[in-house]
Amino acid sequence: MESTRKAPIGRPRGFDADEALERAMMVFWEQGYEGASLTDLTRAMGITRKSMYAAFGNKEELFRKALERYTEGPAAYAARALEKPSAREVATAFLAGSVSTTTRPGCPAGCLGVQGSLASGDSGRVAQDALTAWRDDGRARLRHRFQRAVDEGDLPPDADPELLARYVMTVANGIAVQAAGGATRAELQQVADAALRNWPPA
Amino acid sequence: MESTRKAPIGRPRGFDADEALERAMMVFWEQGYEGASLTDLTRAMGITRKSMYAAFGNKEELFRKALERYTEGPAAYAARALEKPSAREVATAFLAGSVSTTTRPGCPAGCLGVQGSLASGDSGRVAQDALTAWRDDGRARLRHRFQRAVDEGDLPPDADPELLARYVMTVANGIAVQAAGGATRAELQQVADAALRNWPPA
DNA sequence: TCCATTCTGCACCGATCGGTATCTAAGTTT
DNA sequence: AAACTTAGATACCGATCGGTGCAGAATGGA
Numbered sequence: 001m002e003s004t005r006k007a008p009i010g011r012p013r014g015f016d017a018d019e020a021l022e023r024a025m026m027v028f029w030e031q032g033y034e035g036a037s038l039t040d041l042t043r044a045m046g047i048t049r050k051s052m053y054a055a056f057g058n059k060e061e062l063f064r065k066a067l068e069r070y071t072e073g074p075a076a077y078a079a080r081a082l083e084k085p086s087a088r089e090v091a092t093a094f095l096a097g098s099v100s101t102t103t104r105p106g107c108p109a110g111c112l113g114v115q116g117s118l119a120s121g122d123s124g125r126v127a128q129d130a131l132t133a134w135r136d137d138g139r140a141r142l143r144h145r146f147q148r149a150v151d152e153g154d155l156p157p158d159a160d161p162e163l164l165a166r167y168v169m170t171v172a173n174g175i176a177v178q179a180a181g182g183a184t185r186a187e188l189q190q191v192a193d194a195a196l197r198n199w200p201p202a
Numbered sequence: 203m204e205s206t207r208k209a210p211i212g213r214p215r216g217f218d219a220d221e222a223l224e225r226a227m228m229v230f231w232e233q234g235y236e237g238a239s240l241t242d243l244t245r246a247m248g249i250t251r252k253s254m255y256a257a258f259g260n261k262e263e264l265f266r267k268a269l270e271r272y273t274e275g276p277a278a279y280a281a282r283a284l285e286k287p288s289a290r291e292v293a294t295a296f297l298a299g300s301v302s303t304t305t306r307p308g309c310p311a312g313c314l315g316v317q318g319s320l321a322s323g324d325s326g327r328v329a330q331d332a333l334t335a336w337r338d339d340g341r342a343r344l345r346h347r348f349q350r351a352v353d354e355g356d357l358p359p360d361a362d363p364e365l366l367a368r369y370v371m372t373v374a375n376g377i378a379v380q381a382a383g384g385a386t387r388a389e390l391q392q393v394a395d396a397a398l399r400n401w402p403p404a
Numbered sequence: 405t406c407c408a409t410t411c412t413g414c415a416c417c418g419a420t421c422g423g424t425a426t427c428t429a430a431g432t433t434t
Numbered sequence: 435a436a437a438c439t440t441a442g443a444t445a446c447c448g449a450t451c452g453g454t455g456c457a458g459a460a461t462g463g464a
Binding site (some may be wrong): 011012013014015047048050051054 | 408410411413
C-alpha cells in the first residue's frame with residue numbers, strides 16, 4: 001500500500017512538475033490569464049497539452065497553482081514583511097518588496113496579482129500600449145504642472161516634480177485597482193486623504 | 203462644395219455616432235479591450251458590424267476613440283485638477299477625481315486607463331475573481347498585523363488598521379501598474395519612500 | 405512477462421474571435 | 435429619375451481558442 005502510494009504503477013512522469021509550474025507562472029505573469037494560450041504555456045513548460053491536463057487538470061487550475069507558487073515565491077516578501085517587529089517596518093518592507101518584485105530583472109514587470117488579467121495576448125497589445133501611453137501622458141501633465149508650481153514658489157525649490165507626479169499617479173492607479181476590486185468611495189477617499197496628509201511628501 | 207461637406211450624397215447615417223461611441227466606451231470600460239467582443243460592442247451600440255466598421259474603422263480605432271471620449275468625459279477631472287491654483291490643490295483634486303470616477307454609480311468600477319486590459323471576458327472571470335480574492339487576502343493580513351500593532355502600542359490607539367492596510371495595498375497596487383508601464387526600480391522606490399514619509403499617515 | 409500508466413505527437417472537436425461579402429431596402433443628393 | 439451611400443440581416447471567412455481522442459513508444463511494478 002505504501003509502495004503503491006510512493007510509486008504508482010506505470011511510466012513515471014517524465015518532467016519536473018515544479019519546474020513546469022514555475023515556467024507556467026512566468027507566462028501567466030507576463031501575459032495574463034487570457035493572454036496566455038495553452039500553446040504558449042505548454043511550449044514554455046516543455047510538455048504537451050495532454051501532459052499538462054494530466055498533471056494540473058485544466059487551464060484554470062494551472063493558473064490557481066501558478067498563483068499559489070507566486071505567493072510562495074516572488075510574493076513571499078509579503079509574508080516576510082508581516083513578521084517585522086514594528087508597523088512602520090511592516091509597511092516599509094511591504095512596499096520595498098513590492099518595488100523589488102515588480103521590477104526584478106529577468107522577471108516580467110509588474111505583479112501577477114494585479115496584471116494577471118491586466119496583460120494580454122498579441123491581439124490586445126496595441127490597446128495595452130495605448131493605455132500605457134495614456135497614463136504616461138497624464139503623468140507628464142502632472143509633472144509639468146508641478147514644475148510650474150516650483151517655478152512659482154508654490155512648491156519648495158527642492159521639490160521633485162517628477163517624483164511628485166509619479167507619486168500622485170501611483171496612488172491614483174492603486175485606487176483604480178482597489179475600485180475594480182470592490183472598494184467603496186468612502187474607503188478610497190480615506191486613502192486619498194492619507195496619501196496627501198503631508199504634502200509635498202518629499 | 204459646402205453643401206457636399208455638410209451633407210454628402212447618399213443615405214445619411216441612421217444612428218447617433220456620439221451616443222454609439224459612449225456605449226462602446228462603457229463596454230470597454232467594464233470588460234476591457236479583449237474582453238469586449240464585437241458582438242458585445244455592436245449590441246450595446248445598437249448597430250450592426252457593418253455600420254460600426256463604416257463609422258469607426260475597426261475595433262482598435264473604436265477603442266482609441268472610446269479612450270479619447272473617456273478622457274474628455276469621465277476622466278475630465280484630470281484636466282480640471284491641473285488648473286487648480288496650488289500644487290496641493292492639484293494633487294487633492296486629482297486623487298478626489300480618481301476616487302469619484304472609479305466608484306461612480308452606474309459606471310463600471312475602476313479606471314478605463316488601468317483596467318482597459320485588466321478586465322476580461324467571461325472566460326477570464328474566474329481568474330479575475332481569484333486575483334481579487336488574492337489581493338483582499340493580502341490586505342486582510344496587513345490589517346490584522348496593524349491591529350496587533352495597535353494592541354501592542356506600536357501604533358497609536360486611534361490608528362485605523364483597516365485604513366492603513368488599504369493605504370499600503372493601494373500604493374503597492376499602483377506600484378505594480380507603474381512597473382508594468384516601464385517604471386524603474388529606483389523611481390518606484392522613491393515613490394514608496396514618499397508614501398511612508400509620515401507614518402502612520404492617519 | 406504482463407499490465408498499467410504516462411510519455412510524445414498529431415489530428416480533431418465545437419465555439420468564438422475579428423472582419424468581410426452579399427443581399428435588399430431606404431433615404432438624400434445632383 | 436439617376437446616382438450614391440447607408441442600414442439591417444445573414445452568412446461566411448480563416449484563425450485561434452480550450453480541450454479531447456487516438457496512435458505508438460517507453461517505463462515502471464506485480
